[in-house]
Amino acid sequence: MPKTLTEILVAGRWRRGGGEPFDTVDPATGEVLATVHAASAEEVDEAALAAARAAVDPAWRDLLPHQRARLLYRIAELTEEAADELAATQTADTGKTLTETRALALSAAGTFRYTAAALETAEEALTPSRGAYVTMSVHEPIGVVGAINPWNSPVASDAQKIAPALAAGNAVLLKPAAWTPLVSLALGRLITRALTELGLPTALLSVLPGSGRVVGDAVVRHPLVGRIGFTGGTKTGRSIAAIAAQKLIPASLELGGKSPTIVRADADLEQALAGVMFGIFSSSGQSCIAGSRLFVAREIHDEFVRELVTRVGKLRVGPGTAPDTQVGPLVHAEHRDSVAAYVDLARSEGAEVLCGGAAPEGTGYGQGAYYLPTVLTGLPNSSRTCQEEIFGPVLVTLPYDDEDDLVRQANDSVYGLACGIWTRDHRAAWRLARRIDAGTVWINTYKQFSASTPFSGRKDSGLGTEKGRDAIRAYQRQKSLYWGISDTPLPWAN
Numbered sequence: 283m284p285k286t287l288t289e290i291l292v293a294g295r296w297r298r299g300g301g302e303p304f305d306t307v308d309p310a311t312g313e314v315l316a317t318v319h320a321a322s323a324e325e326v327d328e329a330a331l332a333a334a335r336a337a338v339d340p341a342w343r344d345l346l347p348h349q350r351a352r353l354l355y356r357i358a359e360l361t362e363e364a365a366d367e368l369a370a371t372q373t374a375d376t377g378k379t380l381t382e383t384r385a386l387a388l389s390a391a392g393t394f395r396y397t398a399a400a401l402e403t404a405e406e407a408l409t410p411s412r413g414a415y416v417t418m419s420v421h422e423p424i425g426v427v428g429a430i431n432p433w434n435s436p437v438a439s440d441a442q443k444i445a446p447a448l449a450a451g452n453a454v455l456l457k458p459a460a461w462t463p464l465v466s467l468a469l470g471r472l473i474t475r476a477l478t479e480l481g482l483p484t485a486l487l488s489v490l491p492g493s494g495r496v497v498g499d500a501v502v503r504h505p506l507v508g509r510i511g512f513t514g515g516t517k518t519g520r521s522i523a524a525i526a527a528q529k530l531i532p533a534s535l536e537l538g539g540k541s542p543t544i545v546r547a548d549a550d551l552e553q554a555l556a557g558v559m560f561g562i563f564s565s566s567g568q569s570c571i572a573g574s575r576l577f578v579a580r581e582i583h584d585e586f587v588r589e590l591v592t593r594v595g596k597l598r599v600g601p602g603t604a605p606d607t608q609v610g611p612l613v614h615a616e617h618r619d620s621v622a623a624y625v626d627l628a629r630s631e632g633a634e635v636l637c638g639g640a641a642p643e644g645t646g647y648g649q650g651a652y653y654l655p656t657v658l659t660g661l662p663n664s665s666r667t668c669q670e671e672i673f674g675p676v677l678v679t680l681p682y683d684d685e686d687d688l689v690r691q692a693n694d695s696v697y698g699l700a701c702g703i704w705t706r707d708h709r710a711a712w713r714l715a716r717r718i719d720a721g722t723v724w725i726n727t728y729k730q731f732s733a734s735t736p737f738s739g740r741k742d743s744g745l746g747t748e749k750g751r752d753a754i755r756a757y758q759r760q761k762s763l764y765w766g767i768s769d770t771p772l773p774w775a776n
């Protein structure tokens with residue numbers, strides 16, 4: 283791994299971090315890829331002070347929206363050009379397949395490009411006047427914002443926060459997950475290059491790897507940080523929200539999920555089988571929106587599940603770099619062990635393991651953090667296995683009797699992130715889509731994303747929205763202006 287990827291970006295300068303060194307590991311082999319020195323709490327402070335200066339530097343502050351958009355277009359171009367490199371780095375660091383990491387790199391480029399276009403076309407509002415004045419509402423940057431991301435799709439999550447934050451006119455402190463800092467650092471290099479080319483302050487972005495406890499916490503608590511964009515676990519999200527509440531700053535929280543996938547008896551079963559497998563086993567199930575609870579109409583449940591299990595058994599498990607791999611290793615051996623512990627819990631709860639339920643055996647898996655795609659059945663929706671987020675390749679099947687029973691079970695979860703519905707009946711699809719308490723519903727498709735469509739969670743799955751045109755506004759503050767147009771003094775005057 284080149285040394286350029288192990289230096290961190292503090293206040294516009296690349297250097298060895300002042301915090302503890304930590305190894306980042308290739309989960310396909312267990313080998314150390316690189317040793318990165320974390321940022322120290324002092325460096326977070328240094329980055330925040332420099333970011334605050336950069337945010338008000340006239341070279342940045344005075345840019346008109348279409349001029350600021352040029353930066354985002356340039357980042358999009360550089361990201362697209364570097365897509366293969368970014369994909370290789372992310373596959374090495376996360377274990378994901380190259381097909382997926384390439385798509386994520388291109389999606390990051392697409393996010394920058396879409397956000398640039400949204401910025402150029404965003405309008406300020408003249409509000410209906412209720413007196414002798416013209417009223418308008420304008421949007422201004424917050425200043426310095428923190429972006430804290432998990433390890434599962436770093437380059438895409440980074441773009442989802444950095445693009446609207448920069449478009450809105452802010453400076454950004456990015457805190458990648460400790461297990462996967464490399465692709466965020468690589469993206470940081472590209473953004474620094476674009477800033478330099480356009481003569482803008484490089485301190486507009488810092489990339490500060492390290493632990494959540496030290497670096498993440500320092501970012502959230504820093505007095506100059508005026509907004510937090512967080513993606514990660516619900517418990518962490520709650521603790522960040524508590525600090526944000528004390529500081530009276532906004533925080534958007536994209537959190538966990540335990541999403542239901544529904545197969546009605548009238549579904550196109552070929553499509554449903556492929557969609558269910560993709561929904562849970564792509565990214566090895568390490569996806570907030572993974573369709574991890576499978577509800578199947580009771581009259582087809584056993585037959586559908588039998589066919590599903592046959593096909594799941596044929597999924598190709600292997601390193602993310604092999605062109606035919608469908609299911610790569612999990613991100614880290616520790617995480618693999620946590621997934622395995624959940625399957626043990628399911629067994630103790632009385633689950634029948636229909637396939638998987640173990641690490642794969644055989645040559646080629648070596649010290650990799652692999653776990654077989656697993657299908658469980660025989661548990662009630664109230665079991666811990668059905669209620670807690672496993673974040674791995676583990677699917678539980680549940681039969682349902684009628685629509686009310688289905689909706690009751692599907693909504694009986696603390697989470698409300700996503701849902702999949704497989705049916706040929708468009709009326710039933712509409713009814714279900716409106717009755718399920720989730721931020722995103724896919725009908726006869728699953729896990730498809732577009733930068734232009736807002737994404738948010740309900741209940742313990744989060745607060746606030748990412749993506750879509752309004753994402754830029756979420757990184758700004760509104761200001762109202764009243765322009766008096768009367769020649770007559772206000773009646774209060776003598």
Ligand code: NAD
Nearest residue numbers: 431432433458459494498499514515518536537538539570
């Ligand atoms: P995590 O909550 O442990 O960590 C997420 C990030 O927060 C990491 O960068 C971590 O270092 C940092 N962090 C941890 N403690 C912190 C603290 N006290 N203060 C500040 N920062 C802190 O989550 P994870 O294990 O990295 O990721 C998996 C979770 O992310 C799953 O629950 C998954 O569902 C969720 N996720 C949600 C979405 C979404 O869009 N809703 C997308 C991807 C992942």
